[in-house]
Structures are given as C-alpha cells and as structure tokens.
Amino acid sequence: MTLSCLTNTLGDLLAGPLPDADPCVSAIQYDSRKVTDGALFVAIPGEAVDGHRYIPEAIASGAVAVMGELPHDDLAVPYIQVTDSRKALALISATHYDHPADRLTLVAVTGTNGKTTVAYILESIFAAAGLCPGVMGTISTRFCGREEASAMTTPESRDIQDTLARMAAAGVTHAVMEVSSHALALDRVAGCAFDAAIFTNLTQDHLDYHGTMEIYGEAKKRLFEEHRKEGAAAVINMANEHGRNLAETLSGTVFTVGKETGALAADRIEVAIDGIKGEFVTPNERVPFASGATGRYNLENILCAAGAALSVGIPMDAVVRGVAAFKVPGRLERVPNPCGLHLFVDYAHTPDALENVLSTLRHLVPGRLICVFGCGGDRDRTKRPLMAGIGAAYSDLAVVTSDNPRSEAPEKIIEDMVPGIDGETSFRYEPERLSKEFSRKGYVVVVDRREAIGLAVASARPGDTVLVAGKGHETYQIIGTQRLDFDDRKEVLKAVESTR
Numbered sequence: 420m421t422l423s424c425l426t427n428t429l430g431d432l433l434a435g436p437l438p439d440a441d442p443c444v445s446a447i448q449y450d451s452r453k454v455t456d457g458a459l460f461v462a463i464p465g466e467a468v469d470g471h472r473y474i475p476e477a478i479a480s481g482a483v484a485v486m487g488e489l490p491h492d493d494l495a496v497p498y499i500q501v502t503d504s505r506k507a508l509a510l511i512s513a514t515h516y517d518h519p520a521d522r523l524t525l526v527a528v529t530g531t532n533g534k535t536t537v538a539y540i541l542e543s544i545f546a547a548a549g550l551c552p553g554v555m556g557t558i559s560t561r562f563c564g565r566e567e568a569s570a571m572t573t574p575e576s577r578d579i580q581d582t583l584a585r586m587a588a589a590g591v592t593h594a595v596m597e598v599s600s601h602a603l604a605l606d607r608v609a610g611c612a613f614d615a616a617i618f619t620n621l622t623q624d625h626l627d628y629h630g631t632m633e634i635y636g637e638a639k640k641r642l643f644e645e646h647r648k649e650g651a652a653a654v655i656n657m658a659n660e661h662g663r664n665l666a667e668t669l670s671g672t673v674f675t676v677g678k679e680t681g682a683l684a685a686d687r688i689e690v691a692i693d694g695i696k697g698e699f700v701t702p703n704e705r706v707p708f709a710s711g712a713t714g715r716y717n718l719e720n721i722l723c724a725a726g727a728a729l730s731v732g733i734p735m736d737a738v739v740r741g742v743a744a745f746k747v748p749g750r751l752e753r754v755p756n757p758c759g760l761h762l763f764v765d766y767a768h769t770p771d772a773l774e775n776v777l778s779t780l781r782h783l784v785p786g787r788l789i790c791v792f793g794c795g796g797d798r799d800r801t802k803r804p805l806m807a808g809i810g811a812a813y814s815d816l817a818v819v820t821s822d823n824p825r826s827e828a829p830e831k832i833i834e835d836m837v838p839g840i841d842g843e844t845s846f847r848y849e850p851e852r853l854s855k856e857f858s859r860k861g862y863v864v865v866v867d868r869r870e871a872i873g874l875a876v877a878s879a880r881p882g883d884t885v886l887v888a889g890k891g892h893e894t895y896q897i898i899g900t901q902r903l904d905f906d907d908r909k910e911v912l913k914a915v916e917s918t919r
C-alpha cells in the first residue's frame with residue numbers, strides 16, 4: 420500500500436504538509452527494533468522513552484517513511500507530522516490490514532474484574548453455536564487451534580489489527596477482546612468498531628496510572644461512546660452502581676443484564692462449591708442453565724457473556740451449552756490432592772476480587788480458610804492495605820507474601836500492606852510459632868512465596884481450604900527484572916507432597 424493511501428485516513432490528525440514522495444509501505448512498526456526494509460516507523464512519545472529518539476535507527480534498518488509528533492525537515496525519508504502518534508498508528512494500522520474488524524463479529528469486554536472470564540464464556544458459547552471463535556486477552560491470543568501466550572491484556576493497536584487480520588484470514592467468524600483501561604486511555608482500540616461492548620464492573624485498581632477513580636471510569640466509558648458499531652449493544656451489568664449509571668447515560672442500544680426487568684436476568688439461583696445453576700429470564704422466556712464456575716460474581720460474568728451473545732444473534736440453546744462447558748485457567752482453579760484439603764488457585768489481585776473470592780469460599784467450604792496473597796510491585800500502592808485488610812478479615816489465617824515484586828523491594832510492599840490489617844481481630848503469628856492447631860484468627864508474614872505456600876499447606880488440617888490468590892494462570896514470578904519459573908498450582912502440590 421502506498422504512503423498516501425495510509426495518510427488519506429488521518430484527517431485532522433495531520434499536523435504538517437504531506438511529503439511529495441509516496442513510497443510503497445510494506446509494514447507498520449512502532450518499535451524501531453522491529454523495523455525491516457519497506458516499513459513505516461511511527462515514533463511514539465512514551466512515558467519511559469521518546470520514540471522520536473529511535474528515528475535514525477529505524478531509517479538505518481530500512482524504514483521508507485516516518486510518522487511522529489515533532490517537526491522534522493531533515494530526514495532522508497518522507498516524514499508525516501501528526502498531532503497524536505498513537506491514534507494515527509491505530510488508524511493507519513486498520514487501513515493497512517484492510518479493516519479486519521469489519522470482517523468479524525467483534526465483541527469487547529471491559530471492567531476491573533471478570534474480563535478474562537467473560538471472554539472464555541463467550542468463546543465457549545460461540546463454539547457451542549458451531550461458529551469459529553477467536554480471543555485476545557490476558558492469558559492468550561487463540562483461534563483455530565493456535566494459542567500464543569499474551570504479553571499484555573490488550574496489545575498495541577498495530578498488533579491488534581495484525582491479529583484480527585490473521586484471525587479473519589484463518590476463518591474466525593466471532594472474536595472477543597478484553598479491553599483494558601490502559602488500552603482505552605492509550606487509543607489501542609481506535610480503528611476497531613465493536614458489534615457488542617460489555618461492562619462488568621469498576622472497582623479500585625490501576626490508580627498508579629489513572630490517578631483517580633473518576634478518570635479510570637472515564638477511560639472505560641470510552642469503549643461505549645467511541646468504539647461501538649452503529650446499532651451495537653452496550654451490554655451492561657446492572658448489579659453494581661457504576662453499571663447502572665453507565666446504562667443511564669449511554670445513548671444507542673443498551674442491553675442490561677442482572678436486573679429483573681432488563682433484557683436478561685437470572686432467577687432460582689443455587690450457588691454451590693461445584694457450580695451455579697438457575698434460570699435465564701428474558702422478556703420472552705425462562706431457560707434453565709448450569710455452570711461449573713461458582714460464586715455470585717461468576718453469575719454476573721455469565722450474564723454479561725450470555726447477554727452479549729444474545730445481542731449478536733446467538734440462539735439461547737447455544738448460550739446454555741456454552742455456559743455449561745467453559746473453564747478458565749487460574750480462576751478458582753481446584754488443585755486435586757490426596758490429603759483431604761480444598762486447594763484453590765485464583766487470580767484475585769484487587770480488593771474487590773479478593774473480597775468476592777474469599778466470601779464465596781467462606782460460605783461454601785467447611786473447615787478453616789487459609790489465604791496466601793501479596794500485592795504486585797510497580798502497581799497501584801493504595802490497594803495494598805485494602806487487600807491486606809480484606810485478606811485478614813475473611814480468613815482464619817492470612818499468609819501475607821510477595822506477588823510479582825518487579826522493581827520494588829518485597830519487604831516494602833508488605834510494609835504497605837500490613838497496616839491495613841485490623842490487629843484487634845487478627846493476631847500476628849511468627850512463622851516458627853505457627854502450628855496446625857492454631858486457634859486464634861490471625862496472620863503471618865512470609866516474604867518468599869514458595870515458603871508462604873508451604874507454611875499455609877502445612878498449617879491446614881483435612882477439611883480446611885487453602886486459597887493461593889493473585890497469580891492464577893501465571894507461570895512465572897517477576898523479581899527485579901528476572902522472570903523466574905513459578906506456578907502456584909505446582910507449588911501448592913509440591914507443598915502437599917512435602918508435608919505428607
């Protein structure tokens with residue numbers, strides 16, 4: 420495609436005169452390290468570094484044109500100045516890949532918690548309907564039997580368009596994307612128009628990036644205001660106040676879920692440790708359903724996915740079969756063991772998620788509840804005491820440990836957490852003083868996650884429950900700049916083996 424075919428779509432984003440030369444562009448890159456012969460390099464002023472610095476490197480690697488925000492009149496290749504590099508990158512990428520979003524039925528899901536789960540449920544529903552699903556999200560990008568582990572929940576715009584084009588070429592008919600608030604704030608989904616957009620919930624996370632809950636909420640709202648196709652439904656979870664407010668303020672088609680008088684609700688719900696059953700209620704019918712996922716919050720996820728599926732024309736019987744079949748790795752994943760313990764691994768890494776998963780287990784399992792958890796480094800610090808408070812309040816024993824410390828000192832992260840624990844109701848045990856017979860509700864600090872899991876398992880009696888929270892499907896632990904092999908599911912089993 421020629422450079423002018425790409426720049427034609429930029430309209431108001433153009434900030435300077437277009438160059439006379441019109442080379443053929445074979446690829447678009449925003450990272451100079453990936454530039455090869457014939458590429459257009461888009462320089463992004465980032466938070467860590469300024470992409471404009473890498474223009475010489477990109478040209479040396481074969482870039483035939485460059486786009487960026489700063490003025491440049493001295494380059495060896497044509498230069499296009501724009502007002503917003505990220506937005507321009509998204510629009511030209513959509514053009515370069517020939518608008519793959521238009522060749523698929525594309526559903527987006529946003530919200531603080533539940534995106535990955537909803538994406539798995541929708542994938543299962545699409546498959547049950549005999550369609551060919553594709554998914555882009557936290558765990559992986561997968562379609563037509565291929566699966567690539569994800570580096571990000573929502574990739575950069577160019578990579579989204581590239582993946583959607585590969586999906587469409589492979590025969591994917593229905594794709595679902597998790598859309599993070601970072602992606603919305605950084606225009607990664609500009610150039611995508613969705614056939615349905617789902618809102619799960621909005622609770623505290625990512626304040627390190629967004630600053631306030633209001634700004635965080637505004638970022639999420641952009642999905643519904645800017646990225647829906649004409650007539651596409653906003654599928655809104657009415658079980659929380661943010662959802663109810665959003666449903667009121669949005670124009671266009673709003674498909675509410677979880678409200679008795681709405682488009683889709685649930686009735687006669689029974690929540691047990693091995694799953695949920697009940698009836699879907701629409702204005703026209705009542706249909707029984709069952710799922711192997713448990714917890715009220717998963718009922719909300721099921722309703723969100725089912726609502727989106729119905730809104731894009733999937734029949735109810737396929738919805739019910741898809742809901743019965745889905746499984747999400749690392750989300751209340753049971754670890755079978757020979758010791759009579761109830762062992763679970765879950766990805767709860769926000770206060771709301773931890774509260775939901777702990778209160779679910781609290782109501783459904785007998786015996787004592789032991790929870791191992793930490794907080795990620797280089798992420799929202801203000802959630803640390805809140806998570807610690809919740810972890811200790813709901814558990815008989817909270818084992819406070821490290822998650823992914825990243826560049827922070829693990830001990831410092833724990834220092835931020837511990838003040839959130841109510842010392843009146845939770846006794847601080849020293850690790851060496853803790854025995855299986857601990858009788859007072861309390862907490863213990865063990866910085867090393869492997870040792871923390873070992874202590875939790877060693878402290879449990881048959882019939883007790885151990886929840887290892889925060890890392891779910893992750894198969895690594897990030898300490899400093901090292902990414903070390905670490906899988907909570909394997910670590911729990913190893914701990915069981917060594918205490919037998």
Ligand SMILES: CC(=O)N[C@H]1[C@@H](OP(=O)(O)OP(=O)(O)OC[C@H]2O[C@@H](n3ccc(=O)[nH]c3=O)[C@H](O)[C@@H]2O)O[C@H](CO)[C@@H](O)[C@@H]1O[C@H](C)C(=O)N[C@@H](C)C(=O)N[C@H](CCC(=O)O)C(=O)O
Binds near residue numbers: 451452628
């Ligand atoms: C806060 C955030 O999202 N940052 C993203 C942002 O980084 P940035 O603006 O700091 O970019 P930068 O590193 O300064 O680089 C600027 C430009 O120079 C380029 N560059 C850099 C070096 C070089 O040698 N050559 C070169 O061309 C880079 O490719 C980039 O285009 O743009 C980069 C390029 O697109 C992203 O890689 C980076 O994601 C980082 C890795 C990240 O950790 N993001 C997380 C927080 C994130 O997005 N998470 C959400 C999930 C959140 C949730 O749980 O809901 C996600 O969607 O994954």
Ligand SMILES: Nc1ncnc2c1ncn2[C@@H]1O[C@H](COP(=O)(O)OP(=O)(O)OP(=O)(O)O)[C@@H](O)[C@H]1O
Binds near residue numbers: 532765766767771775
């Ligand atoms: N609807 C929900 N409401 C509250 N908590 C939830 C909900 N669904 C899942 N959770 C909790 O949040 C955790 C993360 O769920 P999930 O991976 O589906 O969310 P996500 O939005 O994709 O998260 P991330 O942004 O980190 O990728 C789960 O392990 C569970 O503890």
Ligand SMILES: N[C@H](CCC[C@H](N)C(=O)O)C(=O)O
Binds near residue numbers: 796798822823
């Ligand atoms: N997408 C989330 C994942 C958090 C996972 C948790 N294990 C942590 O490292 O904090 C984030 O980057 O904030």
Ligand SMILES: [Mg+2]
Binds near residue numbers: 535
């Ligand atoms: Mg996710």
